[in-house]
Amino acid sequence: MSTLTELAQQIAQLYPLQDKRVGKRYRVVGELAGMTELEEINGEPRYIQTLALKDRQRWDLVV
Secondary structure: OOOHHHHHHHHHHHOOEEEOOOOEEEEEEEEEOOEEEEEEOOOOEEEEEHHHHHOOOOEEEOO
16 A cells, blocks of 8 residues: 555656646646647646746746
8 A cells, every 4th residue: 555655756757747826736648739738637638838838937847
């Protein structure tokens, strides 16, 4: 049985992007025509401009 710490580490590996403004975690699903499709932990999709992911004031890569 996994501990909570191990579970949190597994989630961080599966969903390595965190939006600092809203505190939600995402994983990259795909990229097309300058847009990136992200998926939140609850499965909800989100589409953003790919260049926006370079904004370190907004996005954290948590690995």
